[in-house]
Amino acid sequence: MVTEDLEERLSPLRDAHRYDRRMAHVRDLPRTLFTHTDDLPVDGWPAHRDRLPEPLPLPPDLEQDDHDGAMAWLRENAERFNAAFDVVLMLAFLEHIPVLSSHPGTTWMALEHKVAGTMCGVVRLIGVRLTPRPEARAAFKAIARHWYGSDLCSGRPLLSQLREYQDAVQRVGVDCNRSWWHLCEGIYPVDHSQEALATLAVDPPDFDSLFGDPRPYGGAERLAKLVWLAPNSD
Numbered sequence: 001m002v003t004e005d006l007e008e009r010l011s012p013l014r015d016a017h018r019y020d021r022r023m024a025h026v027r028d029l030p031r032t033l034f035t036h037t038d039d040l041p042v043d044g045w046p047a048h049r050d051r052l053p054e055p056l057p058l059p060p061d062l063e064q065d066d067h068d069g070a071m072a073w074l075r076e077n078a079e080r081f082n083a084a085f086d087v088v089l090m091l092a093f094l095e096h097i098p099v100l101s102s103h104p105g106t107t108w109m110a111l112e113h114k115v116a117g118t119m120c121g122v123v124r125l126i127g128v129r130l131t132p133r134p135e136a137r138a139a140f141k142a143i144a145r146h147w148y149g150s151d152l153c154s155g156r157p158l159l160s161q162l163r164e165y166q167d168a169v170q171r172v173g174v175d176c177n178r179s180w181w182h183l184c185e186g187i188y189p190v191d192h193s194q195e196a197l198a199t200l201a202v203d204p205p206d207f208d209s210l211f212g213d214p215r216p217y218g219g220a221e222r223l224a225k226l227v228w229l230a231p232n233s234d
């Protein structure tokens with residue numbers, strides 16, 4: 001669901017589950033509330049998988065289920081593939097969701113997105129799309145392209161993978177100390193803060209204006225994540 005009135009749909013669910021301060025939890029929301037990113041308009045979603053060469057640009061003699069062969073062929077044809085590969089930046093809630101405001105111009109989205117490569121996991125989130133700074137977008141396109149085809153998060157990420165990812169995001173000027181738990185192929189999390197918002201986004205919204213009352217204990221900032229959504233390899 002993509003709407004400025006998402007809170008109207010969430011409000012009855014908040015009352016039913018009675019989390020502190022009327023927070024809802026993503027796991028309690030009906031699946032029908034969410035729009036899969038594959039079902040979004042291709043021309044309006046830069047990270048849409050249908051923007052990639054389709055069908056996958058495999059030579060005729062390569063079996064469609066030969067994953068290793070497909071990845072090798074894509075590496076050899078990286079220029080064509082990379083030209084179509086893109087990412088989307090969102091301010092998102094992946095667990096508890098505070099009361100949302102209907103701030104003018106703010107469009108809340110309830111999305112599900114395929115992750116974890118051939119393991120075909122799904123992550124669900126409530127979020128607001130942000131306009132990324134060009135240098136941040138380029139950096140996270142490179143990060144997402146690096147992990148494309150890796151099946152990252154088929155279990156939990158390895159410590160070595162987390163270190164590699166943290167090194168990469170720190171070079172952009174942000175971190176993942178509190179958000180690494182959500183790292184998978186297809187979703188690349190960053191710790192939320194006003195500084196991180198300013199580093200990654202062009203003209204980000206005033207964070208406090210995005211929420212209604214009551215406010216969660218400790219503030220909404222601790223619940224939010226900045227995530228980059230990217231195409232999944234399966």
